[in-house]
Amino acid sequence: MTSSDTPTCSAKGCRDAAVWVLAWNNPKLHTPERRKTWLACEEHREHLSQFLGVRGFLKDVVRLEEWVQPEGSER
Numbered sequence: 283m284t285s286s287d288t289p290t291c292s293a294k295g296c297r298d299a300a301v302w303v304l305a306w307n308n309p310k311l312h313t314p315e316r317r318k319t320w321l322a323c324e325e326h327r328e329h330l331s332q333f334l335g336v337r338g339f340l341k342d343v344v345r346l347e348e349w350v351q352p353e354g355s356e357r
């Protein structure tokens with residue numbers, strides 16, 4: 283992630299600036315310490331966290347400015 287471009291929401295078709303980071307892990311694909319991240323605007327945070335939540339993938343929801351990308355993880 284570069285500092286020059288504003289991170290945008292990961293929801294389909296949404297170009298809003300991201301406010302939230304949703305950290306998730308699919309235990310079938312990823313080692314337990316691995317974190318995939320989705321970005322969400324205020325509007326889509328609920329929707330995206332529900333999507334991950336019902337599958338048991340959601341680990342953490344953090345405000346973008348407080349998010350520290352763990353070593354070795356990717357978007």
Ligand SMILES: [Zn+2]
Nearest residue numbers: 291296323326
């Ligand atoms: Zn959005």
